[in-house]
Amino acid sequence: MKVISSTNDGFVISEKDLELRGSGEFFGTRQHGIPEFKIANLFEDVGMLKQVQGVVLEIIDKDPLLEKEENKLLKKLVDDKFKDRIEI
Amino acid sequence: MVDLEKNIQYIKGVGPNRATLLNKLGIFSLKDLITYFPREYEDRGKPKKIAEVVDGDEALIYAYPVGRVNEVRIRKNLMISKLIVRDETGSMLVTWYNKSYLKNIFKPNVEYKFYGKISRKYGRPEMQEPVYEEKIFEKNTGKIIPIYPLTYNLSQNVIRKIIESGLNEVKGKLDETLPEYILKKYNLYDYNTAIHQIHFPETFESFSLAKKRLVFEELFSMQLALLSLKNKYEIKKQGIAFSKEAKMSEIIDKLPFKLTKAQLRVLEEIDKDMESDKPMNRLMQGDVGSGKTVVALISAYKAVKSGYQAVIMAPTAILASQHLESFNEILKETGIRCELLISGISKKKKEDILKRLEDGEIDILIGTHAVLEENVVFKNLGLVVTDEQHRFGVRQRSIIVEKGTNPDVLVMTATPIPRTLALILYGDLDISIIDELPPNRKKIETYAVTKGMEQRVNNFITKNIEEGRQCYIVCPLVEENEEINAKSVMEIYENYKNNVFPQFRVEYLHGKMRPKEKDEIMERFKNGEIDILVSTTVIEVGVNVPNSNIMVIQNAERFGLAQLHQLRGRVGRRRISVLLYFKISRKFTNHKRKNESYFKHK
Numbered sequence: 001m002k003v004i005s006s007t008n009d010g011f012v013i014s015e016k017d018l019e020l021r022g023s024g025e026f027f028g029t030r031q032h033g034i035p036e037f038k039i040a041n042l043f044e045d046v047g048m049l050k051q052v053q054g055v056v057l058e059i060i061d062k063d064p065l066l067e068k069e070e071n072k073l074l075k076k077l078v079d080d081k082f083k084d085r086i087e088i
Numbered sequence: 089m090v091d092l093e094k095n096i097q098y099i100k101g102v103g104p105n106r107a108t109l110l111n112k113l114g115i116f117s118l119k120d121l122i123t124y125f126p127r128e129y130e131d132r133g134k135p136k137k138i139a140e141v142v143d144g145d146e147a148l149i150y151a152y153p154v155g156r157v158n159e160v161r162i163r164k165n166l167m168i169s170k171l172i173v174r175d176e177t178g179s180m181l182v183t184w185y186n187k188s189y190l191k192n193i194f195k196p197n198v199e200y201k202f203y204g205k206i207s208r209k210y211g212r213p214e215m216q217e218p219v220y221e222e223k224i225f226e227k228n229t230g231k232i233i234p235i236y237p238l239t240y241n242l243s244q245n246v247i248r249k250i251i252e253s254g255l256n257e258v259k260g261k262l263d264e265t266l267p268e269y270i271l272k273k274y275n276l277y278d279y280n281t282a283i284h285q286i287h288f289p290e291t292f293e294s295f296s297l298a299k300k301r302l303v304f305e306e307l308f309s310m311q312l313a314l315l316s317l318k319n320k321y322e323i324k325k326q327g328i329a330f331s332k333e334a335k336m337s338e339i340i341d342k343l344p345f346k347l348t349k350a351q352l353r354v355l356e357e358i359d360k361d362m363e364s365d366k367p368m369n370r371l372m373q374g375d376v377g378s379g380k381t382v383v384a385l386i387s388a389y390k391a392v393k394s395g396y397q398a399v400i401m402a403p404t405a406i407l408a409s410q411h412l413e414s415f416n417e418i419l420k421e422t423g424i425r426c427e428l429l430i431s432g433i434s435k436k437k438k439e440d441i442l443k444r445l446e447d448g449e450i451d452i453l454i455g456t457h458a459v460l461e462e463n464v465v466f467k468n469l470g471l472v473v474t475d476e477q478h479r480f481g482v483r484q485r486s487i488i489v490e491k492g493t494n495p496d497v498l499v500m501t502a503t504p505i506p507r508t509l510a511l512i513l514y515g516d517l518d519i520s521i522i523d524e525l526p527p528n529r530k531k532i533e534t535y536a537v538t539k540g541m542e543q544r545v546n547n548f549i550t551k552n553i554e555e556g557r558q559c560y561i562v563c564p565l566v567e568e569n570e571e572i573n574a575k576s577v578m579e580i581y582e583n584y585k586n587n588v589f590p591q592f593r594v595e596y597l598h599g600k601m602r603p604k605e606k607d608e609i610m611e612r613f614k615n616g617e618i619d620i621l622v623s624t625t626v627i628e629v630g631v632n633v634p635n636s637n638i639m640v641i642q643n644a645e646r647f648g649l650a651q652l653h654q655l656r657g658r659v660g661r662r663r664i665s666v667l668l669y670f671k672i673s674r675k676f677t678n679h680k681r682k683n684e685s686y687f688k689h690k
Contacts, residue, residue: 039125039286039299040306048300049307055270056311066316073267077309078316 090261092119100253101246109242110250121254122283124247125302126234129295132203133231139177143208149215150201150223151175153194173202181214199223232289251287259284266305277301327367327494328470334393336386343382343418350524351379357520358387361496362471368496374522380500383522384473385415387498392424392451396470396495399488400454403475405430405603406610411475412454419452429455429464432604460487473498536644546588549638553592553619558636561622563643580642581622589620597623 040048059071066075096115097107115121136147151173158170169184171194182202184190194200204218236247262280264271271278277285282301289295336359340347347355354372361368374380388398400415402408412428419426427441427450444450448467453459469492489495499517537545549559561584563577581596595618597609613621614633621636 037306038123038302040303045303045307048303049311052304052307052311055274056308056315059312060315064316070267070269073265074312077265078313080309 090118090258092117092258094118096121099250099257101250106242106246106250113238113242118254118257121251122258122287124236124251125286127237128235129289130203130233130235131292132233135201137177138175138180138213141180141206141208141213143206145206146204147206147215148201148203149173149175149180150199151180152199153196154179155196157191157194159188159191173200179212181212182218182220183214183216185217232292232295234287234289255284255287266308274304276304279305325367325494327365328362328394328396328496329365330362330390330396330470330496331394332363334390336390338393339386339389339418339422342421345526347382348379348522348524348526350374350522351383354383354520354522355386357518358383358498359390361518362387362390367494368498369517370497370520371499371501371517372520372522373501375525376502378522378525380502380522381411381414381475382418384475384498384500385418388415388452388471388473389419389422389424391471391496394470396468397445397448397450397466398452398471398473399459399466399469399491400452401459401472401474401488402454402456405432405456405607406614407475408454408456415452415454424451425449426452426454429453429458431456431458432607464491466491468492469495471496471498473500475500545640549620549640550589552638553589556635557638558613558616558618558633559620560636560639561620562639562641563622563624577622577624584620584622592619593617594620594622597621599624 059066059074062068063071066072066078094117095107096102096110096117097104099118099121102110110116110121113124115124130146132148134148135150136145138149138151141147141149152175154172154174156171160168160170162168165186167186167188169187169190171182171190173180173182182204199222200220201223202215202218202220204215207214207216234248234251235244236251238244238247258280260280262283264279266276266279270276276282277297277300279301282298285294285298286302289298336355340355354374358368358370358372361370372380372383374383384400388400391398400408400411402411408428408430412426415426427444429438429441433441441450441453442463442465445453446465446467453464453466458464472488472492472495474488474497489497553559561580563580577596577598581594585594595609595612597606601609609618609621612618613636616635
């Protein structure tokens with residue numbers, strides 16, 4: 001029974017924690033304030049997360065304020081997101 | 089157009105009673121309903137023959153009833169219905185508990201489907217509590233069935249039906265949320281298909297495509313929101329460029345201890361941010377005891393020396409006073425004036441502080457939520473530091489930020505977030521990490537023990553208290569309900585005080601108490617007037633009680649590792665090595681067992 005006694009490094013522990021409990025609990029609103037994910041799991045979906053990050057950077061790079069017609073839906077997505085108040 | 093905000097009560101099959109139950113699951117609107125995703129799925133697609141089922145299998149069987157349901161009453165509240173069924177390969181016993189309505193349901197010579205868990209007893213397969221229906225129907229069996237996360241009083245069948253009628257209302261009518269070009273480029277399902285397939289997938293492949301689309305969207309919208317927020321900050325705002333002449337090294341040289349390399353690196357990053365004319369928005373992450381407060385202090389020093397005021401926000405009054413103490417000690421010969429603003433202070437004192445603050449006679453204001461109040465006005469606020477970020481949301485941060493003109497912002501957190509994730513999650517903040525502890529800190533000794541060893545644990549506590557130490561007892565969060573948590577604290581408290589440790593001074597602390605009461609208890613604990621403090625996790629927030637060297641965490645399996653780690657950081661932040669107990673009771677759920685095995689094998 002030695003995890004938590006085996007290391008004093010919080011980062012090692014948090015990685016493990018995320019793996020064991022999934023992002024839902026890790027970032028549960030109570031602990032954290034980041035909106036809980038309904039379906040994504042930050043541990044399982046870390047590959048997707050990285051891909052998504054690339055996609056987002058590319059879009060923001062070309063259209064920083066999301067004003068282009070093709071990004072109209074994205075603007076809405078962002079506005080909706082802030083409506084549910086992201087607490088960081 | 090579909091009204092996605094439609095109250096759940098008016099969905100077919102719901103009504104006021106079920107609406108209340110659904111509300112408990114966080115489902116209020118039609119939109120909530122169709123985005124209430126299954127926890128897992130059962131494949132009831134492929135039937136098996138009775139002769140080939142294995143013990144422990146979940147199987148779908150097509151079979152005919154042999155005879156009638158036989159009811160056996162075991163005792164007053166327990167009645168078993170037994171039915172023998174057969175297919176061409178053999179026969180099987182099917183049993184249900186307390187379902188008298190089954191008695192006359194099965195017709196002879198009609199083929200039924202049974203889906204349930206198999207156990208083999210005396211060579212004959214038995215299926216307990218199966219779902220069943222006539223073979224010609226396709227409702228509960230014969231396809232991939234979603235299983236939803238549920239609480240009491242709602243059965244899988246009921247919620248399945250409700251979700252089905254919700255889906256019927258929106259069928260094909262949901263607005264697409266992602267642009268066409270993204271769907272194409274990344275080969276994603278359209279929204280309508282995804283929503284339907286996630287609930288009632290036709291194949292496992294369509295399930296995984298639906299999931300892919302929804303996961304993509306969820307992560308994508310979060311990322312986009314965060315990054316465009318950051319963008320807005322950076323494009324618009326002109327911040328303060330603090331003076332290059334105000335050198336952090338002046339105060340660093342005066343410190344009675346040496347900073348770690350990690351602290352110095354973070355300070356360098358902050359220094360650069362502060363001197364630039366863009367507003368700083370930085371998250372400083374560091375383990376409990378890694379020395380974030382001193383980094384905040386040095387940053388505040390630079391702000392003050394550049395002619396600005398700084399504010400440090402702490403989540404509790406005790407923490408705020410602790411900060412004030414250490415600030416005053418380190419800054420005593422610099423002429424920098426620090427003041428404490430918390431809700432407990434007298435009106436007269438408060439008025440005096442507010443006046444001096446506005447006149448610029450206070451350089452560093454340290455406080456709790458009280459500093460957010462409207463009448464708190466700064467002369468020229470240049471640096472905002474918030475402590476333990478998860479207690480201060482974006483809104484509160486923006487209230488305090490607006491008390492200055494685009495001041496620099498430093499957010500401190502002790503929650504260690506894995507590096508890769510932190511970078512991604514805090515899209516709107518730059519990140520600094522203090523990943524090193526000061527060398528003089530002793531390693532925390534941690535032991536996991538079972539309930540059976542309680543006596544030995546208690547003896548150990550007794551011995552330590554007799555040597556003049558103090559002890560924390562932490563009770564698990566039973567649920568997100570302060571009242572129930574408070575109750576469990578009280579039970580343990582009563583037991584300790586009256587039965588286990590009648591000779592010691594035992595006190596308690598929980599979330600239902602008034603802030604003033606809590607502060608008072610903590611103050612007494614700090615002063616050594618309490619030997620044993622029974623508490624919920626309210627002490628999670630860093631309170632420095634150096635003399636406490638034991639923490640007993642009850643039912644440690646209920647906590648996450650990161651939380652345990654943070655908790656144990658609360659004992660013996662200095663000097664004393666620490667013994668930490670986990671009381672792990674025997675019952676584990678699956679994931680908890682995983683957790684336990686991790687404890688064991690690491």
